[in-house]
Amino acid sequence: MRAFTVLRPGLLSTVQDRGRPGLAYLGIPRSGAADLPALELANRLVGNDPAAAGLEFTVTGAVLRAEESLLVAVTGAPAPVRVAGAEVPHGAAVPVPAGAELAVGTARTGLRSYLAVAGGIAVPPVLGSRATDTLSGLGPAPLRKGDTVPVGATPVAPAPGGPAAAPAGTASAGPRSAETVPGGTGSGGSTPPGARRTVVLRVHPGPRVGWFTAPAVRTLLSADYQASPTSNRVGMRLTGPPLARSVDAELPSEGVVLGAVQVPASGEPLVFLADHPTTGGYPVIAVVDPADVPAAAQARPGTPVRFEPVEGVSGWT
Amino acid sequence: MRTRPAGPRAILLECADAAEVAAWHAELRRRLDSGALVATDLVPAARTVLVDGVADPAGLAESLATMSAGRAAPPEPGTAVELDCVYDGPDLAEVAELWRTSVDGVVARHTGTEFRVAFCGFSPGFGYLTGLPAEFAVPRRDSPRPRVPAGAVGLAGEYSGVYPSPSPGGWRLIGRTGAVLFDPSASPPALLTPGTRVRFRAVPG
Numbered sequence: 001m002r003a004f005t006v007l008r009p010g011l012l013s014t015v016q017d018r019g020r021p022g023l024a025y026l027g028i029p030r031s032g033a034a035d036l037p038a039l040e041l042a043n044r045l046v047g048n049d050p051a052a053a054g055l056e057f058t059v060t061g062a063v064l065r066a067e068e069s070l071l072v073a074v075t076g077a078p079a080p081v082r083v084a085g086a087e088v089p090h091g092a093a094v095p096v097p098a099g100a101e102l103a104v105g106t107a108r109t110g111l112r113s114y115l116a117v118a119g120g121i122a123v124p125p126v127l128g129s130r131a132t133d134t135l136s137g138l139g140p141a142p143l144r145k146g147d148t149v150p151v152g153a154t155p156v157a158p159a160p161g162g163p164a165a166a167p168a169g170t171a172s173a174g175p176r177s178a179e180t181v182p183g184g185t186g187s188g189g190s191t192p193p194g195a196r197r198t199v200v201l202r203v204h205p206g207p208r209v210g211w212f213t214a215p216a217v218r219t220l221l222s223a224d225y226q227a228s229p230t231s232n233r234v235g236m237r238l239t240g241p242p243l244a245r246s247v248d249a250e251l252p253s254e255g256v257v258l259g260a261v262q263v264p265a266s267g268e269p270l271v272f273l274a275d276h277p278t279t280g281g282y283p284v285i286a287v288v289d290p291a292d293v294p295a296a297a298q299a300r301p302g303t304p305v306r307f308e309p310v311e312g313v314s315g316w317t
Numbered sequence: 318m319r320t321r322p323a324g325p326r327a328i329l330l331e332c333a334d335a336a337e338v339a340a341w342h343a344e345l346r347r348r349l350d351s352g353a354l355v356a357t358d359l360v361p362a363a364r365t366v367l368v369d370g371v372a373d374p375a376g377l378a379e380s381l382a383t384m385s386a387g388r389a390a391p392p393e394p395g396t397a398v399e400l401d402c403v404y405d406g407p408d409l410a411e412v413a414e415l416w417r418t419s420v421d422g423v424v425a426r427h428t429g430t431e432f433r434v435a436f437c438g439f440s441p442g443f444g445y446l447t448g449l450p451a452e453f454a455v456p457r458r459d460s461p462r463p464r465v466p467a468g469a470v471g472l473a474g475e476y477s478g479v480y481p482s483p484s485p486g487g488w489r490l491i492g493r494t495g496a497v498l499f500d501p502s503a504s505p506p507a508l509l510t511p512g513t514r515v516r517f518r519a520v521p522g
Contacts, residue, residue: 021370024358026507027437126501136441137482138501207321207329253438255360255367257327279362279438287324315322 002119002151003067006143007101010062013143014132014233015121016114016274017053023127024278030258031133034233034274034297035112038076042116045073045093052120052152053130055143057113059300061104062143064115066096070151071118077110077298093118110298119152134233135275198304199227201271201292205315206261208251208283216243217316220261220269220285220307229301233275235262236296238305242267243285253279259288259296261307271296320378327369328378334364335435335447341366342511343393344384361436361511363445395433395512400479402428402470403522406490408458412472415455423491424519426453432477432515437507442481442499444509451475461487468493470517479509492517 006013016039019032033039033056040050055062061079073093074081081088084100096102104113123130123140132139143149209217225240243263256262256279260272264282271288272280273296288296289310299305309316318341321329332338342361345368348354354377357370371377404424413423432446454475462485465471469480471488480486481498494517498508509515 021357023506024360024367024369025437025511026441026505027439027443028441028506127506138441204324205322207323207331252363252365254329254362254365255358255369257324257367257369259324277438278360279436284323287327289325310325 001067001148002070002122002153004064004070004102004117004149004151005067006062006145006147006149007065008063009143009145009147010057010060010104012058013062014056014134015053015123015140015149016056016131017129018051019131019274020127020129020133020138024255027136027278028127028138029133029135029275029278031129031131031135031139032274033114033131035076035114035294036274037294038112039114039116041091042073042075042114043120045075045091046071046116046118047093047154048116048118048120052116053123054114054116054121055149057104057107057115059111060106061113063101063103064149065101066098067148068151069098070096071154072096072102073116074104074113075116076112076114077107079107079113080105107300109300111300112298117151118154122150122152133275135277196300196303198224198306199295199299200306200308201296202289202310203261203286203307204289204310204313206284206286207254209285209316211245211247211251211283212263212285213244213246214317216245217285219243221309221316223306225269225305225307227299227301227303227305231299231301233273235273235276236271236299236305238269238271240268243269245283247283251281251283253281256280256284257287259290259293260284261286261288273297318381320381322374322378323367323369324374326371326374327367328371328374328381330366330368330381332364332366338362338364338366338435339433339512362438363436393512395510395514397514397516398508399516399518400470400494400496401520402492402494402517404492404519405522406470406492408471408489409491412455412489412491416453427477427491428517428519430477430516432517434509434511434513434515435476436511437509440480440482440484441501442507442509443478444498444507444511444513444515446477446509446515447475449475449477455489457487458489461485465490466493468495468498470494481507 016033019030043050082103088094225238228237360367430448432448434444435447465486470492473488
């Protein structure tokens with residue numbers, strides 16, 4: 001049978017795809033891969049539709065056994081990848097022989113690695129998606145030791161060129177994700193292990209920027225924050241200077257978008273990620289540009305974070 | 318109604334009251350269904366409608382601004398749902414006190430109200446039901462219960478609601494229903510969708 005057996009599940013390993021957009025009006029979160037471009041890249045590398053389901057690992061990776069020979073690719077946070085004990089490239093399609101162990105190690109930088117397998121992870125979809133939603137509990141439970149993770153049949157018509165032909169992007173995929181994921185600035189060069197480069201998140205004014213004092217808005221756009229260890233798939237929580245409100249009224253719950261920078265009672269902002277609730281009762285001061293949400297999802301606890309206004313966008317005052 | 322930007326792909330419509338929210342949500346839903354509006358999500362809430370996943374939010378805001386709220390026709394009456402409810406909730410007596418009535422008075426008021434699902438949130442399939450007069454608003458409990466069972470019927474603020482699945486919760490519980498509020502294999506998965514009319518019927522426990 002085409003499947004993996006979970007030998008070591010790691011810290012938090014979940015099935016993810018593009019999630020469940022379009023159902024927020026029923027209170028159903030979008031969910032899906034926290035760093036969606038990384039999963040989509042992994043899918044392309046193995047010839048899958050980019051919407052196929054893969055696995056999302058958190059920091060520590062996982063160890064799986066292939067029950068049949070499978071073609072896989074690991075992307076996202078750079079981590080050592082071993083097949084039957086031998087190191088194989090990150091960010092490239094690699095075969096895993098039947099019975100061999102696939103080990104994704106601890107990420108050198110960043111937070112979340114992605115595994116795509118030709119044919120996709122084939123757990124039954126729930127509301128059109130195979131994603132695990134850690135907020136609402138929809139989708140499969142996180143991987144546990146001994147789980148069998150079914151894999152679909154190899155796509156009949158892989159992308160032009162096929163996985164073995166190193167499609168455009170394959171060669172640079174590893175280094176590119178290694179450079180851009182932790183910093184979000186793509187400045188190039190290798191990052192020493194354990195380094196904490198500042199993640200810069202470009203932001204647009206949020207719907208409730210007017211609920212904050214002018215100094216608070218200046219603080220948001222200039223201060224150094226740090227990704228907090230309490231961050232999860234729901235949101236990247238931050239520690240740093242609290243943001244003072246100019247309006248003290250209670251905000252009736254309102255719909256929130258991916259990347260919304262919400263300011264709860266503590267005044268320390270948080271950035272909503274894939275499993276964010278559909279509505280929230282705290283004011284949203286800013287919205288992270290969609291292009292930078294993956295960098296937020298990859299910020300390890302302790303990473304310095306700064307917000308920078310998107311150029312040419314008014315509405316901060 | 319006024320619009321506020323919510324990032325490069327969304328706008329938030331801010332309305333005067335729940336009725337205006339319902340009218341705009343219905344109007345936007347019609348546009349979405351007819352293809353006149355392309356968006357990923359329409360999320361009605363207490364006083365707002367979020368339009369998410371649009372290519373040109375500023376253009377949409379401009380085109381909506383030219384439409385007066387009056388032109389957003391009121392929603393068609395939604396489907397009607399009747400929920401059997403056993404009125405034996407742990408906060409029933411407290412609610413009776415807050416409403417300055419008896420337990421029977423609470424049951425009569427709750428079963429005598431035609432509710433409408435204003436919006437969903439908090440958890441999949443949790444509908445915020447409007448219909449109680451403003452003077453019957455009740456504060457949430459001071460400390461939320463760690464676990465409220467599925468089917469619990471509660472009150473908070475101006476709303477009534479039913480917990481679709483077990484969760485922590487701070488609503489004042491007045492009863493319980495055996496109805497299935499959320500079923501991922503059903504279409505739609507939620508029994509109570511925005512616009513649905515809801516009546517509760519008292520049944521013996």
